[in-house]
Amino acid sequence: xxxRRTSPRNVPIVIATxxxxxxxxxxxxxxEPAQGETGGEAALRAAELKRFEANVTxxxxxxxxxxxxxxxxxxxxxxxxxxxxFIESLTxxxxxxxxxxxxxxxxxxxGAVAIIRGKARVTVIDAGSSRDLHIGYTDVWVWKDHxxxxxxxxSARLPDSPVK
Amino acid sequence: xxxxxxxxxxxxxxxxxxxxxxAAPRGDEAAARATILQRFEAALHAxxxxxxxxxxxDLEYCNxxxxxxxxxxxxxxxxxxxxxxxxxxxxxDRVKLYADTATVLGRVSVTAVRSGEERSVHLLYxxxxxxxxxxxxxxxxxxxxIEPQAETKSK
Numbered sequence: 001x002x003x004r005r006t007s008p009r010n011v012p013i014v015i016a017t018x019x020x021x022x023x024x025x026x027x028x029x030x031x032e033p034a035q036g037e038t039g040g041e042a043a044l045r046a047a048e049l050k051r052f053e054a055n056v057t058x059x060x061x062x063x064x065x066x067x068x069x070x071x072x073x074x075x076x077x078x079x080x081x082x083x084x085x086f087i088e089s090l091t092x093x094x095x096x097x098x099x100x101x102x103x104x105x106x107x108x109x110x111g112a113v114a115i116i117r118g119k120a121r122v123t124v125i126d127a128g129s130s131r132d133l134h135i136g137y138t139d140v141w142v143w144k145d146h147x148x149x150x151x152x153x154x155s156a157r158l159p160d161s162p163v164k
Numbered sequence: 165x166x167x168x169x170x171x172x173x174x175x176x177x178x179x180x181x182x183x184x185x186x187a188a189p190r191g192d193e194a195a196a197r198a199t200i201l202q203r204f205e206a207a208l209h210a211x212x213x214x215x216x217x218x219x220x221x222d223l224e225y226c227n228x229x230x231x232x233x234x235x236x237x238x239x240x241x242x243x244x245x246x247x248x249x250x251x252x253x254x255x256x257d258r259v260k261l262y263a264d265t266a267t268v269l270g271r272v273s274v275t276a277v278r279s280g281e282e283r284s285v286h287l288l289y290x291x292x293x294x295x296x297x298x299x300x301x302x303x304x305x306x307x308x309x310i311e312p313q314a315e316t317k318s319k
Contacts, residue, residue, distance in 0.1 A: 032263040070260070072269050074288045078310040106224065108304075110294055113265040115304045117224055117232060136230030138306030140267055140290055142260075151260075152269060152290040154306035156230035 032111045033143045041107045044114050047148045052100045058090040068142055068151035076135045076155040096125040112143040134161040191295045193259045196266040199300040200256055208249045210242050220294055220301035228287055228309045250275040264295040286311045
């Protein structure tokens with residue numbers, strides 16, 4: 001193929017064009033997953049149940065995978081955790097989930113964002129004694145690095161919660 | 165070489181670089197923030213028409229009591245006066261954009277009267293906005309109380 005050298009006087013135009021397009025494409029917007037890539041609702045439900053199980057077993061490896069680095073986890077008592085502080089609280093034993101039984105009521109997937117809403121019966125061990133909570137929760141998941149990751153958790157104790 | 169020819173030669177490169185723009189959001193971060201703040205303002209003034217525009221038809225609105233409502237149920241409470249906001253002081257902490265979706269995290273202090281009982285609360289909220297009909301619409305709302313209620317008084 002015959003190629004010609006770009007005239008030196010056109011070099012600034014070339015550079016400016018490439019720079020402009022690179023800036024435009026280099027925005028911070030997360031990409032949409034390809035169709036079928038996310039595994040749909042079943043994959044998301046599985047990730048949610050896996051996460052609840054990892055809370056109980058204090059499995060830092062699994063939690064590292066299913067929690068987003070930007071996680072904002074607000075417990076039903078108003079305590080706020082980041083991903084790092086949440087995992088540390090479990091592995092150190094400072095927070096101890098004896099069991100969690102979740103009832104997922106709604107799953108919605110909007111491209112790279114998904115929302116799960118449900119209720120959960122949670123038993124926590126606090127200073128050697130167990131406490132039972134019944135909570136309503138909403139969590140937000142994002143599709144990053146080819147997997148679902150939870151980025152926000154909001155919960156509230158329901159009126160029939162044994163511990164108010 | 166004339167500039168026009170340079171541009172012609174660069175067209176394939178431009179097309180390649182511009183491809184991801186097709187997935188770029190049509191609504192930007194500033195508009196997402198504005199939508200959240202407008203919806204608080206509309207709730208404060210019981211502006212049902214604005215709420216109807218800013219809330220998505222498939223809204224799941226989960227309040228700090230753990231109760232979830234549809235768009236119609238929430239607007240119905242505001243319209244009827246069952247829920248009256250006295251003051252709302254919102255802060256938008258973080259907005260993350262996806263193609264046609266945005267996640268919003270923030271804080272808000274609310275004083276409201278529900279069924280005759282006034283209550284002041286401080287909340288951490290999470291919202292999800294969807295870009296539909298050329299505007300951001302709130303499709304998910306959930307909040308948790310982060311401090312003990314400031315006061316409760318029956319009227």
